Amino acid sequence: QKEVEQNSGPLSVPEGAIASLNCTYSDRGSQSFFWYRQYSGKSPELIMFIYSNGDKEDGRFTAQLNKASQYVSLLIRDSQPSDSATYLCALNTPLVFGKGTRLSVIA
Amino acid sequence: GAGVSQSPRYKVAKRGQDVALRCDPISGHVSLFWYQQALGQGPEFLTYFQNEAQLDKSGLPSDRFFAERPEGSVSTLKIQRTQQEDSAVYLCASSLAHSAGELFFGEGSRLTVL
Numbered sequence: 763q764k765e766v767e768q769n770s771g772p773l774s775v776p777e778g779a780i781a782s783l784n785c786t787y788s789d790r791g792s793q794s795f796f797w798y799r800q801y802s803g804k805s806p807e808l809i810m811f812i813y814s815n816g817d818k819e820d821g822r823f824t825a826q827l828n829k830a831s832q833y834v835s836l837l838i839r840d841s842q843p844s845d846s847a848t849y850l851c852a853l854n855t856p857l858v859f860g861k862g863t864r865l866s867v868i869a
Numbered sequence: 870g871a872g873v874s875q876s877p878r879y880k881v882a883k884r885g886q887d888v889a890l891r892c893d894p895i896s897g898h899v900s901l902f903w904y905q906q907a908l909g910q911g912p913e914f915l916t917y918f919q920n921e922a923q924l925d926k927s928g929l930p931s932d933r934f935f936a937e938r939p940e941g942s943v944s945t946l947k948i949q950r951t952q953q954e955d956s957a958v959y960l961c962a963s964s965l966a967h968s969a970g971e972l973f974f975g976e977g978s979r980l981t982v983l
Contacts, residue, residue: 770909796970805960805974806912850911856902856925857970859911 765789766860768851774866781838783863785851788832795827795834796857798850806850806859810836841867871895873975875961881981882951890946890978892961901944902972903936904960912960918944951982 767786775781783797794813798806812818812825812834824837834853838845848862874893882888894901900919904912905928914928920941929936933951938944948955958979962972 766911768911794970805976806972807974808971811970852911852970855970856914856917857972858914859904861909861911 765858766851766853768860768863770861771864772866773863774868775841777841777843777867777869779841779867781841781845781865781867783836783838783849783851783865785834785836785860786832787834787851787853789854790829790832792829792832792853794853794855795825796852797823797825797836798852798859800848800850800862802847809849838865841865843867843869873961873963873973875959875975875978877978878976879979879981881983883983884952885950887947887949888951888980890948890959890961890980892944892946892963892975894942894944894961894963895973898963898965898973900964900966901938902962902964903944903946904962905930906958906960906977908957915946915959948980951980953982956980956982 796811797809799809800806810825812827818825822839826835846867848864850862851860876891902917903915906912916926916936918938933949935947958977960977962974
């Protein structure tokens with residue numbers, strides 16, 4: 763089992779909707795969790811990090827962590843076509859990445 | 870420079886050739902990481918340095934892969950006797966500290982082995 767699992771998608775949502783991206787991980791000792799966004803042909807860039815159970819909000823983005831269920835998610839509110847990209851879940855140091863979920867926001 | 874710089878951006882090699890990929894991290898960044906990203910996959914960890922010390926090379930796929938960072942700044946990833954399965958984008962990233970998860974990535978070096 764790969765250490766970080768993500769549904770590869772594509773996940774299609776209409777403009778203005780909430781996009782929900784999910785990630786599960788196998789290492790119970792994982793302490794730090796990150797979401798990166800990667801536009802096609804570009805390199806990954808950090809969107810958010812979360813260390814504690816619960817929710818963390820930053821603008822239109824909310825990261826959710828549940829260590830008991832080994833689950834981390836990213837919610838994008840009021841999705842825009844410019845949010846269309848691959849979203850990579852990553853954890854630990856050095857970072858271990860999932861394969862990413864491709865999000866498509868339809869105008 | 871302002872960001873992580875990688876060169877060459879594109880490299881085509883014949884199978885069996887040696888290649889060298891260069892990474893110039895953000896000035897002052899202590900940690901430097903190399904990742905390999907195949908099409909449609911997430912980045913796969915190869916190795917990382919803290920200053921000039923290579924602290925983890927567990928992700929290097931074979932002994933044909935070698936990385937160095939002799940002066941704690943610029944790093945080179947060398948691949949000997951390239952194989953077709955080495956075709957991928959090689960991403961370099963740097964961070965201020967080892968424990969920081971905020972990696973700043975370069976644009977990558979796309980290697981195609983024919």
